[in-house]
Amino acid sequence: MPSTASPRRFGPGCVVNSPLSIAALAGREVALWGWGREGRAAHRALRARLPAQALTLFCAESEAEDARATGDDLLAVRVRADADALSAFDVVIKSPGISAYLPDALAATERGARFIGGTALWFAEHADAHTFCVTGTKGKSTTTALLAHLLRAGGHRTALCGNIGLPLLELLDPVDPPQFWAIELSSYQTRDVAVSGVRPEIAVATNVFPEHLDWHGGEARYVEDKLALFTVAAPRIAILNGADPRLSALDLPCSDVRLFGVPHAWHLRGETVYRGDLAVFDTAHLPLPGLHNRGNLCAVLAAIEAAGLDAVALAPHAAGFRPLPHRLQTLGARAGVVYVNDSISTTPHASLAALSCFRDQPVALLVGGHDRGLDWRDFADAMRMDAPLAVIVMGQNGPRIHALLSPIAAEAGFRLGAAHDLEDAMAQAREALKGEGVILLSPGAPSFGAYRDYTERGRHFATLAGFDSASISAIPGLGIA
Secondary structure, eight states, rough: OOOOOOOOOEEETTTEOOOOSSSGGTSSSSEEOOOOOHHHHHHHHHHOOOOOOOEEEEEOHOOOOOOOOOOOEEEEESSSOOOOHTTTOOOEEEEESSSTTTTTHHHHHHTTTTOOHHHHHHHHHHOOOOEEEOOOOSSSSHHHHHHHHHHHHHHHHHEEEETTTTTTTGGGGGGSSOOOEEEOOOOTHHHHHHHHHEEEEEEEEEOOOOOOOHHHSSSHHHHHHHHHHHHTTOOOOEEETSSHHHHHOOTTSSSSEESSSSSTTTTTTTEEEEETTEEEOOOEEEOSSSSSHHHHHHHHHHHHTTSSHHHHGGGGGGGGGGOOOOEEEEEEETTEEEEEEEETTOOOOHHHHHGGGGSOOEEEEEEEESSSOOOHHHHHHHHHHSSSSEEEEETTHHHHHHHHHHHHHHHHHHEEEEEEHHHHHHHHHHHHHHEEEEEOOSSSOOBBTTTHHHHHHHHHHHHTSSOOOOGGGOTTTEEEE
């Protein structure tokens, strides 16, 4: 197994492990775990660099036929990944969606197997790349895409990739490399950067609050894994939301820390972006719904400035940004009702942020989905003060949300409904609005069980509303441009 015992020091007390390159895997026992887009990208990357390397793939039964269809005679496909099977390998390259805290993975780790992701391999191969790593519980996709948009507007060839929809390993060896890399990282990937042994040049965090608790096994470990991008990976420059108590309290002696969202830095006053006391840009007409999204522009401008570029000059180019699908996406109107697709909303906090964008309109809010045990009491308390016209619950956690809201609905004056599925929820929403208002899909929960992912849920919402589902889902700007 490649050695990981040669740390590199970047300053007093700042230690990062040496990178594990793809070449260092040669001749080792190596497995892939997962055959989604990340798994397929890892297979292609290893095969390109190590054509004679024997590999084993652990995947679902439904994926095995597709994996065998690659024609790779040196790829053994197995459908059972237990501790005994996994521990036979020196290195297991795991897809992000598979939790690192599964009992079989933990047991195999104790026996000496090392689990990494494609993100770690990419960083090990690009130690000198000019990287902007963006994470956060919410807002990271829009922030990353907006960052790439402004960099390109300034004439800089930029890659938009990562968790946003293009695995890093699909860009392992670009023919014409970009000047900058705008990389979105989920909480499943941030620790991968930390263990890669490569310092990000600039790392950005929008916010941190409970999410993905089932994958991480609890809030404390989620926060620890998310913040490992800063506390362990030791970025040269850390861009943090000063209004977020967890982020503003971080002690990062190995990084140049720069805040946004506070009066002395890039921040919003009303709808205007300020840099300190300098009014820079009026965001009122930006294609970014909600002040939380416009606050992300402050994060972007702080990151651009940290790279030594003229953020003030680039700020007005935000007016040309194309919003991402499934994120407060206005699909259009049908029979007097406006349909808004915020399917990516997977926390109650995100649902409240979405609802705040439509305070002056009658709204029927659709919430509920896969139950990960998140606390909806703050959501219920918010309904006491500022409720929409109707709240329709659905999905696995629908009954739990309904039980919280039932004692509140009559007093707060909103209609509360319980739906069997999304189609039923939309029918109840139309009835509540009576031909005027907004149907807002902002579930505050994942889609698992009823749908493969939030994209499929958003497309179904669009179809039920009478829109072309295929045309709403493309993410603009992916790749290198």
